[in-house]
Amino acid sequence: MDASQVLQTVLSVIQAGAGNATAGSPPAPGSAANSNGSAPTQDAGHAAPVGAVQLLVTLLSMSAVRDWMKLLLIGAFLETCRRLITKSWESIQDYFWLTATFEMHEDPAGESPSPAEKLWSNWILHWAAQRKMFDAARHVEITSGDYIFDNMVDVFGNDEAKVAFYPSMDRKYRSWYKGRFMTIKREQKSPNSFTRAIQVLELRILSRNPHVLRELLMEARKGYTVASKNVINVYVTESSDRWKHVASQQKRPASSVILDPGVFELVLADARDFVNSKRWYASRGIPFRRGYLLYGAPGAGKTSMIHSLAGELDLNIYILSLTVMALDDNSLKSLIARLPEKCVLLIEDIDAAFHRGMKRNIVDPETQQAQRGGNENGPPNGPPGEKDKDKQDTFCNGVTLSGLLNALDGIAAQEGRILFATTNDYSALDPALLRPGRLDLHVEFQLASRHQARELFKRFFTPDEEDEKLGVAAAHPDSDEKQASSDSGYSSANSTPPAEMTTNASALGQATPRPSQLPGSVRSVYMGGMAHGGTAGLPRLSAKQAAALAERFADIVPPQAFSMATLQGYLMAYKVRPLDAIADAPGWVESKLREKATAGASQTPLEKETKNAEGAAAVA
Numbered sequence: 001m002d003a004s005q006v007l008q009t010v011l012s013v014i015q016a017g018a019g020n021a022t023a024g025s026p027p028a029p030g031s032a033a034n035s036n037g038s039a040p041t042q043d044a045g046h047a048a049p050v051g052a053v054q055l056l057v058t059l060l061s062m063s064a065v066r067d068w069m070k071l072l073l074i075g076a077f078l079e080t081c082r083r084l085i086t087k088s089w090e091s092i093q094d095y096f097w098l099t100a101t102f103e104m105h106e107d108p109a110g111e112s113p114s115p116a117e118k119l120w121s122n123w124i125l126h127w128a129a130q131r132k133m134f135d136a137a138r139h140v141e142i143t144s145g146d147y148i149f150d151n152m153v154d155v156f157g158n159d160e161a162k163v164a165f166y167p168s169m170d171r172k173y174r175s176w177y178k179g180r181f182m183t184i185k186r187e188q189k190s191p192n193s194f195t196r197a198i199q200v201l202e203l204r205i206l207s208r209n210p211h212v213l214r215e216l217l218m219e220a221r222k223g224y225t226v227a228s229k230n231v232i233n234v235y236v237t238e239s240s241d242r243w244k245h246v247a248s249q250q251k252r253p254a255s256s257v258i259l260d261p262g263v264f265e266l267v268l269a270d271a272r273d274f275v276n277s278k279r280w281y282a283s284r285g286i287p288f289r290r291g292y293l294l295y296g297a298p299g300a301g302k303t304s305m306i307h308s309l310a311g312e313l314d315l316n317i318y319i320l321s322l323t324v325m326a327l328d329d330n331s332l333k334s335l336i337a338r339l340p341e342k343c344v345l346l347i348e349d350i351d352a353a354f355h356r357g358m359k360r361n362i363v364d365p366e367t368q369q370a371q372r373g374g375n376e377n378g379p380p381n382g383p384p385g386e387k388d389k390d391k392q393d394t395f396c397n398g399v400t401l402s403g404l405l406n407a408l409d410g411i412a413a414q415e416g417r418i419l420f421a422t423t424n425d426y427s428a429l430d431p432a433l434l435r436p437g438r439l440d441l442h443v444e445f446q447l448a449s450r451h452q453a454r455e456l457f458k459r460f461f462t463p464d465e466e467d468e469k470l471g472v473a474a475a476h477p478d479s480d481e482k483q484a485s486s487d488s489g490y491s492s493a494n495s496t497p498p499a500e501m502t503t504n505a506s507a508l509g510q511a512t513p514r515p516s517q518l519p520g521s522v523r524s525v526y527m528g529g530m531a532h533g534g535t536a537g538l539p540r541l542s543a544k545q546a547a548a549l550a551e552r553f554a555d556i557v558p559p560q561a562f563s564m565a566t567l568q569g570y571l572m573a574y575k576v577r578p579l580d581a582i583a584d585a586p587g588w589v590e591s592k593l594r595e596k597a598t599a600g601a602s603q604t605p606l607e608k609e610t611k612n613a614e615g616a617a618a619v620a
């Protein structure tokens with residue numbers, strides 16, 4: 001019997017059933033009861049089961065339907081078996097395997113996972129990479145630059161070309177841990193198109209002992225902590241509600257930030273004390289937050305100091321940019337609430353946002369001048385006038401100043417974080433932002449002092465341990481003694497270098513041509529900035545020689561005239577020619593001061609204000 005015949009039979013049976021049902025339908029109002037006098041509902045009640053049974057019998061009498069039923073039953077049986085086997089296999093696996101999964105959430109746009117979520121999987125990936133688990137795999141992803149692999153695989157045998165293998169998506173990697181078989185798998189799960197995709201790292205160990213998993217996790221955490229000991233991670237505001245890991249940087253040694261004695265130590269001690277005072281803050285009901293404002297001349301070392309402090313305190317840096325598109329008060333609040341408990345939150349050039357009109361109380365220049373009390377660089381001596389107070393809150397993108405203030409110290413603000421804000425223009429900041437509780441300690445950075453110029457020179461030309469190992473510095477074992485004798489005849493007042501130095505200089509000093517030695521067409525470009533001094537050859541100076549030259553350099557450079565960045569730029573051009581650096585310094589200083597004096601005349605009032613110290617030195 002073919003399908004059309006089956007259909008025909010089914011329809012005729014249904015029709016028969018329907019006919020019976022109609023026969024049993026209640027009579028129209030006013031009409032007589034039906035002939036046998038029984039209740040119509042009773043007939044209808046019989047008709048339906050009779051029709052259904054009849055239909056079933058008819059269907060079963062058809063061979064095709066019987067075949068279908070058989071197939072259905074066999075399919076159901078097989079499916080049940082499959083499920084039973086899967087279930088049993090899972091139970092067996094659960095019995096013999098330890099399984100741990102680590103989730104990393106990602107949204108459809110591929111945003112990176114939040115730092116806390118990322119951490120666990122990083123431990124495991126770092127651990128697996130340490131054991132070279134992916135090295136022999138036939139399918140891997142290559143990654144470079146991520147801090148978790150920074151001391152990892154150096155595939156090309158070249159320190160500068162470090163890359164690492166990373167588990168590919170949906171692949172299983174096998175290894176052994178303490179004699180137990182184990183696997184690692186990274187997969188992407190997206191429950192539906194409305195929820196964020198989840199990246200899962202699955203770790204399985206063939207063992208009945210749950211302590212093995214704990215041991216592995218402890219080991220992974222320890223290894224990760226050691227590997228990241230010399231590294232700090234930098235995050236930026238990627239979108240209006242997410243932080244993105246952008247870099248892993250070597251910690252900057254405190255000695256590399258040259259400030260006047262005591263400044264760095266003071267801030268570091270204060271921040272250390274804060275980090276260790278959680279209980280003190282809690283018991284007194286004071287919000288556990290601290291803010292530092294570093295203000296003053298550009299290129300004076302504000303950012304460098306923050307980087308170094310973060311390294312000393314073992315904290316990661318989160319750089320908040322108030323100009324991120326779509327950032328508003330609410331997203332700013334949630335961004336700050338998402339910060340980890342201990343971290344450095346950095347808002348660079350916070351005044352830049354204010355200049356765009358974010359300042360709540362605008363101070364007119366005259367008031368500003370009066371508040372400064374004649375101190376061009378210093379902070380205003382008092383709050384802005386009452387007349388300013390009722391001025392309207394204004395915006396930087398979608399963020400209002402009150403929104404920023406609330407995010408920094410409102411109820412939802414993260415506790416434990418250290419805020420660093422930098423500005424070149426102290427007077428542009430709203431007093432509400434400067435008050436204790438938001439920015440507690442204000443540190444001024446000035447142009448380079450004599451001490452800083454000297455120390456910077458020393459840092460450039462004193463051989464470090466690595467140089468010593470390479471045998472490039474102080475090549476003569478008796479060079480210190482020779483220099484000791486030359487020191488007496490080479491005081492800061494004596495502009496002629498000792499013969500030994502001159503000899504060294506002639507050997508090393510030709511690496512980079514001086515600007516005056518360049519052809520005219522190139523010179524104009526060269527003169528626009530300072531060329532890198534090249535790396536061929538290193539100065540053959542002993543520590544004492546370097547110190548003596550540093551004194552000389554500090555004598556030549558007028559104090560509070562140049563930023564540290566400017567001095568650094570100058571010395572970069574003489575990387576391997578310390579004697580040339582000294583010899584050329586007077587001319588460079590003179591031309592720079594002249595340049596500044598000319599530029600000062602054509603500066604806008606704001607530029608003038610920012611560079612006033614340099615300008616003042618130039619005029620003097």
Ligand SMILES: Nc1ncnc2c1ncn2[C@@H]1O[C@H](COP(=O)(O)OP(=O)(O)OP(=O)(O)O)[C@@H](O)[C@H]1O
Nearest residue numbers: 256257258259298299300301302303304564565568
């Ligand atoms: N005090 C310092 N000690 C050592 N290096 C310094 C110092 N100040 C500046 N530098 C060098 O100058 C460059 C710029 O420094 P940095 O970015 O820290 O200055 P900044 O004060 O934050 O500048 P800006 O206000 O323009 O952001 C860096 O390469 C840094 O190494």
